Amino acid sequence: MDNFTYCTPTKYIFGSDAELQAGTQLAALGINNVLVCYGGGSVVRSGLLERVETSLAQSGITFVELGGIQPNPTDPKVREGIDLCRRTAIQGILAVGGGSVIDTAKAIAAGVPYDGDFWDFWAGKATVTEALPVGVVLTIPAAGSEGSGNSVITLLDGMHKISLRTDFALRPKFALMNPELTFTLPPEQTAAGIADMMAHIFERYFTTTPDVEVTDRISEGLLMAIIDQAAKVMAAPTDYQARANIMWSGTLAHNGICGTGRREDWVSHFMEHEISAVYGVTHGSGLAVIQPAWMTFMAHHAPQRGAQLARRVFAVDEPDDTLAALQGIACLKAFYRSIGLPVTFAQLGIDHPDIPLLVAKLHENKGPEIGGYYRLTPADTAEIYRLAL
């Protein structure tokens, strides 16, 4: 186990009607004027935005809206938000949505008090030390951004999709989590969210740090719970209990508890970011395609962790590590297919991916060799992309 510092100060308020606490929670933080961020029209049509804004009004909080945030959010919306906040003396940001909305809210929160261009943080030129407080009303369990200090933004100029990780500065102050808000998610979005949260666990699970039994067992337990509850939620989208289990899993998958004491490896995410930047696919669906391919490569080069995953989560009974890992990957792909996810580029709607372009952009963004669990050259990452064909 490696040394670590772990702190998750986000207050999670979980259950029916949680969103109605938006006003009181912001007021408790001393915020009187808030930017309300949201995405498409569903939060408007469902009446959620109105309920939240009524809650703000009841606490005497004024607000300005920033709607229209798109999936795979980009820098222009962030700049628009920063400008809006500065012009209207905004004190805090309330994100009503999923990962894209929350990540945009965080980027705005970091940018407002910063003297330079907000992209400096994502480009690694500056560190976030100060940010407006962010609160969340979660509508999509997937990205785990409601409990993390991370934010993924794409710079349109060059389509650079970059994940910024901060320890504390960008962790939301509170997350209001009502599973009922996810009843109306389309099946493909529910499934993509499930792949996303599982990926967040896998990226922490494939580690070279030995002796992390506690973190292993928590991660394996979460994966088993997700797989069990996913079947229920796909079969009955308004099953409150299954939705609740999936929603809470999404937070725990990414708030750091699955990473304590070990090195992580986010190459599958990096590889998917290039796919979604170029082809505009849903992040979770892209992960369902690329992560089993990455694991397949590892089964042949560093099979130990995949073998343990297979044996503990998928009950694979096979003494050989490579064979066990491969059987586990087969189980994982079968699970993904069972909830309607793609597991190949073709199923993702990309018949002829431009692998040289993906590889070039990947290594341009991340360096000539990437990966903590196993170092990958451009030849290796090209092979992984091909394994997803």
Place this chain on the structure above:
Amino acid sequence: MDNFTYCTPTKYIFGSDAELQAGTQLAALGINNVLVCYGGGSVVRSGLLERVETSLAQSGITFVELGGIQPNPTDPKVREGIDLCRRTAIQGILAVGGGSVIDTAKAIAAGVPYDGDFWDFWAGKATVTEALPVGVVLTIPAAGSEGSGNSVITLLDGMHKISLRTDFALRPKFALMNPELTFTLPPEQTAAGIADMMAHIFERYFTTTPDVEVTDRISEGLLMAIIDQAAKVMAAPTDYQARANIMWSGTLAHNGICGTGRREDWVSHFMEHEISAVYGVTHGSGLAVIQPAWMTFMAHHAPQRGAQLARRVFAVDEPDDTLAALQGIACLKAFYRSIGLPVTFAQLGIDHPDIPLLVAKLHENKGPEIGGYYRLTPADTAEIYRLAL
């Protein structure tokens, strides 16, 4: 899954030399004058206290010492600490030790700014809304107090041992966790700590709340990790990795993550508190005796949770719930015995426990019927005490 609010703001700094950050962490909280609480002479003899106090001095922090805190801590020491803090304008408290030291530090922290008698909080007559900030240098992984908002204090007048639970007010601001500090723990203390942390999971696991798969799986995973690492730590007390896994498990067992979304049942703790209040036994050893007895009663009255525990943690393969639960309890007792713990009153050194006295005090403190998982009358709790003979 029930609605819940969950927030664990404690900053965990984990690894070698973590204790050397005492000064910088307190300084970061703006604390210039601190009360250093500790127990017996081991922290002095080992040089730990000196290292910690050097760290304070290097950060320009002055301090006053309060040593001699005993296991099963009592109110006179708390009153002494409150008085000392008030006389010396203490701004924060640093607990260097295990659960007894930390719980005393929390009680002092609550008492200093309070106008009345600190016991009001434990007696349920007042709620802690304000407290001095508490930091921890952990030396015994067991009570989980380093990450919880709880504090167990015994009122000498009547030997009332009461656990106070707060949401946030008494959660430590930081916990410095160096597994090396636990290398020299005597085997019986290591084992008692393991029983204590397992008990903290069990008390949350035996619930009437359905559909808590995520929390179940995390709890089961932690238990499996503890059982696996316990054997290693007992065999090789200076095995850093096993010590690290056990230490981190102790925190996660009690910082609330195993309780999210469900009702808990702390009757085994309540029953043990009476044993240790009357007979002065080590809390964890008392739990190793009483908790399997409580589970045995439940196997005959409400076997479902014990059966799931047996099947998932102890790999019991038995379709009947009562039989499965009983087999699981046999595995648990075998595990406790394997690490040198008592599983009967006699093994605990109490040949003829005064069960009527224990039952009378239990129900006097906790009410005529107790228990959330299954309601227990005095006749029931007497039977459970007898099951531990």
